[in-house]
Amino acid sequence: MLEINLNxxxxxxxxxxxxxxxxxxxxxKKISILK
Incomplete structure (x- = not known):
């Protein structure tokens, strides 16, 4: 059970x-467009 939860x-x-x-x-991308 623990292994499954970790996965x-x-x-x-x-x-x-x-x-x-x-x-x-x-x-x-937005920042570069604003600049």
Whole structure:
């Protein structure tokens, strides 16, 4: 059970970090457009 939960947490963490990265990229694009 614990191993499965850890795997799910790892997958969720990967998805969140990916979303965070794409969000940061979008922000950079917006900032560069503003400049």
């Amino acid at each position: 799910i947490l790892g997958i969720l963490h990967q998805k969140l970090t990916r979303m965070d990265m794409s969000h940061q990229n979008l922000l950079r």
